[in-house]
Amino acid sequence: MDMNTKELKKNAFRVTKVRGVTSSRVRVPGGLLKAEYLGKIQKIAETYGNGTVNLTARQGFEIPGIPFEKIPEVNQALQEIIDGTGVNQTGKERGEGYPASGTRNVSACVGNRVCPYACYDTTALAQKIEKVIFPNDLHVKVVLTGCPNDCQKVRMGDIGIMGMTEPQFDPDRCVSCGACIKACRSKSVDALTSVRFRPERDSYKCIGCGECINACPDLAWTRSQKKYFRVTLLGRTGKKNPRMGVDFIKWADEDSIIQIIKNTYEYTRHYINPDSPGGKEHIGYIVDRTGTEEFLRWALKDVHLPDIAEVYTPLNWNGVEYAHNKYFGNQRYHENGTIVTDFSK
Amino acid sequence: MGYIADTSQFEKLFSYWKEEYEIWAPRRFQGGGRFSDTDAVRYARVDSPSEIEFEEKSAYSWKETVFPPSETLFYFSQNHVEEAEAPAKKRLVFLRSCDLAAVRRMDQIYLKNGDPDYYYARKRDGLAFVLIGCPHTCENGFCVSMGTNASDNYDMSVDVTDGAYYIDCPQEDWSRKLEELGAAPAEHKPSRVTENKVSVRIPDNLTYEVGKSTMWNQYDKRCINCGRCNFVCPTCTCFTMQDMYYDADGKVGERRRVQASCMVDGYTDVAGGASYRKKNGQRMRFKTLHKVLDFRERFGYQMCVGCGRCDDICPEYISFSHIINHLEEGMKEAQADDNSK
Numbered sequence A: 001m002d003m004n005t006k007e008l009k010k011n012a013f014r015v016t017k018v019r020g021v022t023s024s025r026v027r028v029p030g031g032l033l034k035a036e037y038l039g040k041i042q043k044i045a046e047t048y049g050n051g052t053v054n055l056t057a058r059q060g061f062e063i064p065g066i067p068f069e070k071i072p073e074v075n076q077a078l079q080e081i082i083d084g085t086g087v088n089q090t091g092k093e094r095g096e097g098y099p100a101s102g103t104r105n106v107s108a109c110v111g112n113r114v115c116p117y118a119c120y121d122t123t124a125l126a127q128k129i130e131k132v133i134f135p136n137d138l139h140v141k142v143v144l145t146g147c148p149n150d151c152q153k154v155r156m157g158d159i160g161i162m163g164m165t166e167p168q169f170d171p172d173r174c175v176s177c178g179a180c181i182k183a184c185r186s187k188s189v190d191a192l193t194s195v196r197f198r199p200e201r202d203s204y205k206c207i208g209c210g211e212c213i214n215a216c217p218d219l220a221w222t223r224s225q226k227k228y229f230r231v232t233l234l235g236r237t238g239k240k241n242p243r244m245g246v247d248f249i250k251w252a253d254e255d256s257i258i259q260i261i262k263n264t265y266e267y268t269r270h271y272i273n274p275d276s277p278g279g280k281e282h283i284g285y286i287v288d289r290t291g292t293e294e295f296l297r298w299a300l301k302d303v304h305l306p307d308i309a310e311v312y313t314p315l316n317w318n319g320v321e322y323a324h325n326k327y328f329g330n331q332r333y334h335e336n337g338t339i340v341t342d343f344s345k
Numbered sequence B: 001m002g003y004i005a006d007t008s009q010f011e012k013l014f015s016y017w018k019e020e021y022e023i024w025a026p027r028r029f030q031g032g033g034r035f036s037d038t039d040a041v042r043y044a045r046v047d048s049p050s051e052i053e054f055e056e057k058s059a060y061s062w063k064e065t066v067f068p069p070s071e072t073l074f075y076f077s078q079n080h081v082e083e084a085e086a087p088a089k090k091r092l093v094f095l096r097s098c099d100l101a102a103v104r105r106m107d108q109i110y111l112k113n114g115d116p117d118y119y120y121a122r123k124r125d126g127l128a129f130v131l132i133g134c135p136h137t138c139e140n141g142f143c144v145s146m147g148t149n150a151s152d153n154y155d156m157s158v159d160v161t162d163g164a165y166y167i168d169c170p171q172e173d174w175s176r177k178l179e180e181l182g183a184a185p186a187e188h189k190p191s192r193v194t195e196n197k198v199s200v201r202i203p204d205n206l207t208y209e210v211g212k213s214t215m216w217n218q219y220d221k222r223c224i225n226c227g228r229c230n231f232v233c234p235t236c237t238c239f240t241m242q243d244m245y246y247d248a249d250g251k252v253g254e255r256r257r258v259q260a261s262c263m264v265d266g267y268t269d270v271a272g273g274a275s276y277r278k279k280n281g282q283r284m285r286f287k288t289l290h291k292v293l294d295f296r297e298r299f300g301y302q303m304c305v306g307c308g309r310c311d312d313i314c315p316e317y318i319s320f321s322h323i324i325n326h327l328e329e330g331m332k333e334a335q336a337d338d339n340s341k
């Protein structure tokens, strides 16, 4: 059997354990789709696959058990779903399936269409970003979450976007009940104190979660008209050095984020190691090579941040270094130089 | 007299009013709601008819026109007190039938319950009322049960349909003005609902004994004592005083009065650190019996006007009408308890 596996993967099919059998990976930008497409996914799974569907970690579907020879038919059947989920198909004819798989599904928490804590419409922004970055072969993970609860775990992605609102205070509506102060203390970062019967916000501490706004019985606190975001950078999982994304910008706006994402692609295209296995290299490892300064030079090009924005510096990642964990009996060196003893051994 | 005015005539009437009045009405604040991308409808000053929200009932009541959440009464320094400036103009307020009924309750407490309250009176004097008709019931209101669905003590009423303003105008100066503006005479009475989705029955035999019922216990846990139900209520009149000092040695400052809530911690705190009603269920009992028993015993009519705002806003889905409708059972339970003793 002859199969160009590079083309296969780029077309969003997988090389699996079983020879001649693949699975189809369905993108769902923002993790929201019309229920009717579930029926279509079911049909593909039952007609061409083994009748099961996998819910992927990044909010897509994977339909396993598809024989290679059924790929053209599956691609035909996928067309309606591709149209319905608003996925950009540039580079392929209709009926030829997905044009790329490198850039991962842009995932998002349920956001402000449902969640009372969410500070923006995560689905809409995810779909907007999808349009900007897909199709693309670069292995990039963009993750969106509605608020600092971070249900979507944005710090595991290359670019994490966390919703924020800048609380607006109308002193004439404050009845000094203290609910906002209590909420910020017990559920968030304790940025409010009572000064002369009214809350005073430490804007340096404040993470823009909006708990004070939700707690206020009298709308003394309300949301800023403008929507803001915390951007986190270069979280990753994997076999070398998994690590959490770190804070990059606090109080960024939507336009800046889109520009930063475009810039990050430019940078990656420029610096990626052409010999990397499968042409895949996590941006984080490229940044490890070029140095953070060089990355930031690219990332912030033509970005006009709002006045309120704070850019974190320096950016320090650490995380787990599997390769550096040397065991000596029940002792090993931790990457920070200390010796860790495992008493269970 | 009845009229039909078009938008431009109504705008002109508005300008005419503005010479004499500051106009307050329900207004939509886009993005001003608690949750992201939601609006708030609440009372505020309006400068043109287009700023008035005629469709949706305001989440907060008309009372903010005369009894704002927080108000500075006077400023003081060591030997000197200066009253906060009185409003420059009289106020004209757009409001619905239940809120117009609530005006009487506010007046009862602030003007006719002992000496009139000076700060209330100076805003209340000269207040004019424009009734907004209710062509259909709101979600949680029970004005029909409370008999507040047909308030007619207005200066003018208005129903807005497809850009036409259907008016009933007992106020003669305004009538003349409308005629002068060329509004077409046409008999019109404000639309009012005759049926709500919710109805209540307050038992005739209701006494404070119902406090012994177990019906209040569920609120110990369900209610989070946030006070929303009080702050939105057009008939809640409680306030607390704050002396706010600008300086560290406490000589210069201002006295404020701020709305208070019988549901929120601190309301029944007394000197020495005691507190009468610690449990939220007890607070609920107190509020309920004040609204549908205590006030009536003192003044001969019910305090609650059935606007349903307390239901609309409760984050824990506690329904006041549901509580009222459980009073009958609560009474039975309390009395059965007595008989068994």
Ligand code: SF4
Pocket (backbone or CB within 6 Å): A109, A110, A111, A112, A115, A116, A117, A118, A119, A145, A146, A147, A148, A149, A150, A151, A152
């Ligand atoms: S991250 Fe925030 S907005 Fe998103 S689901 Fe969780 S709590 Fe809601």
Ligand code: SF4
Pocket (backbone or CB within 6 Å): A165, A167, A183, A184, A188, A189, A190, A191, A192, A201, A205, A206, A207, A208, A209, A210, A211, A212, A213
């Ligand atoms: S937005 Fe969040 S962190 Fe900021 S003051 Fe309000 S509750 Fe505290």
Ligand code: SF4
Pocket (backbone or CB within 6 Å): A173, A174, A175, A176, A177, A178, A179, A180, A181, A198, A199, A215, A216, A217, A218, A219, A220, A221
């Ligand atoms: S919750 Fe609202 S009313 Fe209560 S103290 Fe805070 S701002 Fe004032």
Ligand code: SF4
Pocket (backbone or CB within 6 Å): B222, B223, B224, B225, B226, B227, B228, B229, B230, B263, B313, B314, B315, B316, B317, B318
């Ligand atoms: S609004 Fe609901 S939760 Fe809040 S105090 Fe009133 S009954 Fe309790």
Ligand code: SF4
Pocket (backbone or CB within 6 Å): B229, B232, B233, B234, B235, B236, B291, B303, B304, B305, B306, B307, B308, B309, B310, B311, B320
């Ligand atoms: S108790 Fe509730 S229904 Fe009755 S007047 Fe107050 S807010 Fe309206």
